[in-house]
Amino acid sequence: MSLSAYINGIGVLGPGLADWPRTAAVLCGRHLYRPAPTVLPMPTILAPAERRRVGRVVKLALCVGLEATAQAGENPVGLASVFSSSGGDGQNCHELCHALSLAGREISPTRFANSVHNAAAGYWSIGTGAVAESNVLCAFDASFTAGLLEALTQVVVDQVPVLLVAYDSEYPQPLHAKRPIPDAFGVALVLTPSRRESSLVRIDAELSSSVADRLEHPALEELRSTCPAARSLPLLRLLAAPAGGRAALDYLDASRVQVQVEPCA
Amino acid sequence: MQKFTATSCIGKGAAQTFQSLTEGRSGLTHCDFETVDINTHIGEVPGVDAAALPDDLRRFDCRNNRLAELALQQDDFYEAVQRTAARWGRRRVGVFMGTSTAGILQTELAYRERDPVSGALPVSFEYRSTHNSFSVADYLRQRCRLEGPAVAVSCACASSAKVFASARRMIEAGLIDAALVGGVDSLCLTTLYGFHSLQLSSPTPCRPFDVARDGISVGEAAAFALIERLPDGIDSNSVFLLGIGESSDAYHMSAPHPEGLGARRAMQAALVSAGLEPGAIDYINLHGTGTPSNDRSESRAVVSVFGPTIPCSSTKGATGHTLGAAGALEAVISALCVQHDFMPGGVHTNEIDPTLMAHYIRENRRAPVAHVLSNSFGFGGTNCSLIFGRAG
Numbered sequence: 109m110s111l112s113a114y115i116n117g118i119g120v121l122g123p124g125l126a127d128w129p130r131t132a133a134v135l136c137g138r139h140l141y142r143p144a145p146t147v148l149p150m151p152t153i154l155a156p157a158e159r160r161r162v163g164r165v166v167k168l169a170l171c172v173g174l175e176a177t178a179q180a181g182e183n184p185v186g187l188a189s190v191f192s193s194s195g196g197d198g199q200n201c202h203e204l205c206h207a208l209s210l211a212g213r214e215i216s217p218t219r220f221a222n223s224v225h226n227a228a229a230g231y232w233s234i235g236t237g238a239v240a241e242s243n244v245l246c247a248f249d250a251s252f253t254a255g256l257l258e259a260l261t262q263v264v265v266d267q268v269p270v271l272l273v274a275y276d277s278e279y280p281q282p283l284h285a286k287r288p289i290p291d292a293f294g295v296a297l298v299l300t301p302s303r304r305e306s307s308l309v310r311i312d313a314e315l316s317s318s319v320a321d322r323l324e325h326p327a328l329e330e331l332r333s334t335c336p337a338a339r340s341l342p343l344l345r346l347l348a349a350p351a352g353g354r355a356a357l358d359y360l361d362a363s364r365v366q367v368q369v370e371p372c373a
Numbered sequence: 374m375q376k377f378t379a380t381s382c383i384g385k386g387a388a389q390t391f392q393s394l395t396e397g398r399s400g401l402t403h404c405d406f407e408t409v410d411i412n413t414h415i416g417e418v419p420g421v422d423a424a425a426l427p428d429d430l431r432r433f434d435c436r437n438n439r440l441a442e443l444a445l446q447q448d449d450f451y452e453a454v455q456r457t458a459a460r461w462g463r464r465r466v467g468v469f470m471g472t473s474t475a476g477i478l479q480t481e482l483a484y485r486e487r488d489p490v491s492g493a494l495p496v497s498f499e500y501r502s503t504h505n506s507f508s509v510a511d512y513l514r515q516r517c518r519l520e521g522p523a524v525a526v527s528c529a530c531a532s533s534a535k536v537f538a539s540a541r542r543m544i545e546a547g548l549i550d551a552a553l554v555g556g557v558d559s560l561c562l563t564t565l566y567g568f569h570s571l572q573l574s575s576p577t578p579c580r581p582f583d584v585a586r587d588g589i590s591v592g593e594a595a596a597f598a599l600i601e602r603l604p605d606g607i608d609s610n611s612v613f614l615l616g617i618g619e620s621s622d623a624y625h626m627s628a629p630h631p632e633g634l635g636a637r638r639a640m641q642a643a644l645v646s647a648g649l650e651p652g653a654i655d656y657i658n659l660h661g662t663g664t665p666s667n668d669r670s671e672s673r674a675v676v677s678v679f680g681p682t683i684p685c686s687s688t689k690g691a692t693g694h695t696l697g698a699a700g701a702l703e704a705v706i707s708a709l710c711v712q713h714d715f716m717p718g719g720v721h722t723n724e725i726d727p728t729l730m731a732h733y734i735r736e737n738r739r740a741p742v743a744h745v746l747s748n749s750f751g752f753g754g755t756n757c758s759l760i761f762g763r764a765g
Contacts, residue, residue: 109546109547109548111546111548194505194507195505195506196506201477201480204563204567205477205480205481205484205563206484208481208484208562208563208566209481209484209485209487213410213562213566214570215563215566215567215570216570217567217570217571217572217627220563220566220567220568220570220571221571221626221627221752222626223563223567224473224527224528224529224751224752224753225473225506225527225528225529226527226528226529226751226752226753226755227626227753229528229621229753229755230621230626230752230753230754230755231626231753233621233622233623233753233754233755234623234624234625234626234754236623237623238621238623239620239621239622239623239635239638240619240620240621241538241619241620241621242528242619242621242755243526243528243535243538243539243619244526244527244528244755245524245525245526245527245539246505246506246507246524246525246527247507247510247523247524247525248501248505248507248511250507251507254522254523254524257522257543257548258524258539258542260546261539261542261543261545261546261548262542264546265542265545265546266542281492281493282484282487282492282493282494283480283494283500285493285494286494286498286500287500287501287505315464315522315548359522360514360522360523361520363520363522
C-alpha cells in the first residue's frame with residue numbers, strides 16, 4: 109500500500125546547514141559539507157516576551173516551518189500540521205529535573221508550561237495564527253519517519269495540505285551522556301494531495317524491510333545516525349537530486365519506509 | 374471499538390470503573406505521593422508498584438510502564454490484543470499511545486542520585502525505555518508482540534484523544550487493519566509541582582463547574598481500546614468511534630481561549646465528521662478540569678454549539694485529571710455510557726457556578742444514550758473532540 113503526495117516547500121536547519129538551498133547544494137555535491145554548530149535565528153513571529161521564553165527546539169521548529177511554508181506559498185493559518193521530535197526541549201527538561209532534585213523544589217511556571225512535548229506546535233500556532241489540527245509525535249529514533257507516515261496518511265485520507273516539522277536538539281549533561289544528540293537539526297515539508305504549480309516533487313512511500321540508506325560523507329552519516337530528525341537526510345538527498353530516486357528510511361526495528369521521489373519540473 | 378479497558382483511581386478495569394461511576398464514588402485522596410510536599414489531592418492508582426514487567430522487558434521498568442502493564446491485565450485485554458493480532462497479522466496492527474510525561478519520574482529520581490563529583494546519572498538509569506515519550510508505546514508494542522507502525526502522541530492533555538485520529542487515518546490509508554490505542558500517564562513530580570507553580574492545582578478534591586472551583590487534582594490512568602476496520606459480525610454491544618474533530622487555539626501556551634473558540638471548532642468538526650446534528654448528541658463528557666478558566670471557556674463553547682439544555686458533566690471529580698491519559702480514559706467512560714444508557718453526574722461539585730450556562734448534571738441519569746461527545750483540551754491550545762455511539 110503506497111502513500112502519495114506532492115512536496116511544495118522544504119525547510120532545513122542543522123549543523124553547517126543554514127537553510128534548504130545550502131543543504132541541497134551540499135547533498136548533491138556542489139558544495140563541501142563543513143560542520144559547524146547550528147545557528148538558531150530569533151523567532152520574530154513571536155511577541156518579544158514569548159521570544160525570551162522559548163528554548164532551542166522552538167526556535168528550530170519555527171525556523172524550518174517558516175522556510176517551508178514560505179517556499180510553498182502556503183498560509184499557515186489554515187494549514188494542518190504534524191510535529192515530531194524525540195525529546196523536545198532538552199535544556200528545559202534538565203532545568204526542571206535539576207530544580208526538583210533540590211530541597212525547595214521551586215520550579216518556574218513558564219518552564220513547566222514549556223515542558224510539554226507540544227511546546228513547539230503551540231508556539232507555531234500562537235506565532236502564525238494556525239488554527240487547524242496539529243498532532244505532536246515521538247517515536248525515539250524513528251520520530252522523523254513516524255511523522256512522515258502521519259503527515260502522508262493525513263494528506264491521503266483527509267485530502268488536506270499538511271506541514272510536517274521534525275526537529276531535535278541536544279540535552280545538556282548529565283542527560284546528554286544517556287541520549288547523545290550532538291546539536292540541533294530540523295526539517296520541514298509542506299505536503300499536498302494534488303499537484304500544484306509550486307510542487308517540487310511527487311513522493312510515494314510504503315513500509316518495507318529493505319536496508320536503510322546511509323550517506324557516503326562520514327560527517328553527514330554521523331549526523332544522520334545521531335540525530336533522529338536527520339534520519340530524513342536520505343530523503344533530502346533525493347529532493348536535492350535533479351532526477352529524484354529511491355531510498356529506504358530508518359523506521360522501527362526491522363521495518364523501513366521506502367520513498368520514491370519524482371521531480372515535477 | 375470492540376474491546377476497551379481503563380484503570381484509574383476509581384477502578385481496575387471497566388466493571389469497577391462503571392460501578393464507581395454509578396455509586397458516585399471519587400478516588401481522590403490527599404497527596405502523599407513519593408516525597409511530594411504540596412497541599413493538594415491526587416488520583417493515585419493503588420498497586421501500581423506491585424505490577425511486574427516480564428523479565429525480558431525489565432529495561433522498561435518504571436511507574437508509567439507498570440501502570441500500562443496493570444491495565445493490560447484487566448478485562449482480558451492482553452488476550453483480546455492477541456486475538457486481534459491473530460486475526461489481522463502482527464504487521465497489520467499498529468500502536469498509538471498518548472502520554473504527556475511517560476516515565477519522567479525515573480529521571481527525577483535519578484537526578485537525586487547524581488554522582489557528587491562528576492554529576493553523572495546512575496549507570497542503572499535507562500533513558501530510552503523509561504523517560505522518552507515513546508517508551509510506553511514501545512513497551513506495549515514489544516509486550517504484545519505487535520509489528521505494525523507505532524508512535525507516541527504527546528499533545529499534553531489532548532494526547533490520548535488524538536491517538537484515535539492517527540489510528541483512524543492509518544487504517545483508512547490501508548497501512549494497518551487494527552490498532553491498539555490509548556493513553557498512559559502516571560504521577561510524577563514534574564506535573565504535581567508544575568501545576569502547583571501555575572496555581573492550577575486545588576487544595577481540595579477538584580470541583581468542576583462549581584462556583585468555588587479552584588483548580589485540578591492530578592490523577593493517573595491507563596486506558597486502552599482496540600479499534601479495527603469494520604469487522605463482518607458486529608457485536609450488538611459494540612461501540613463505534615463515529616466522529617473526530619481537532620483544532621488549535623492560536624492563543625496561549627497554558628490558558629484556553631476565553632470564548633472557547635478552539636473548543637467550539639473541535640466540537641463542530643467532530644459533528645461534521647460523524648454526520649450528526651448537535652441535537653443528536655445525548656451527553657457530553659466535558660474536559661471539565663475544575664480550573665476557573667477552563668470550565669468558563671468550555672461552557673461557552675458547549676452552549677454556542679449545543680445550546681444550554683444538553684446534559685454534560687466532568688468525570689474528573691472522580692478520577693482526577695489524568696493528563697495524557699484523560700482522552701482515552703474518558704473515551705472508555707463514554708463507551709460505558711453508551712453501553713449502559715447512563716450519564717454520570719459530576720462528583721464533588723456542590724454549587725454549580727450560575728455564570729456557566731451549560732447544563733451540568735450532578736446526579737446520575739439512566740436514559741437512552743445513542744451518542745456521546747467527549748472533549749479533551751491541552752496546553753499549547755490543542756483541542757480534540759470524539760463522538761462515540763451505537764451502530765446505525
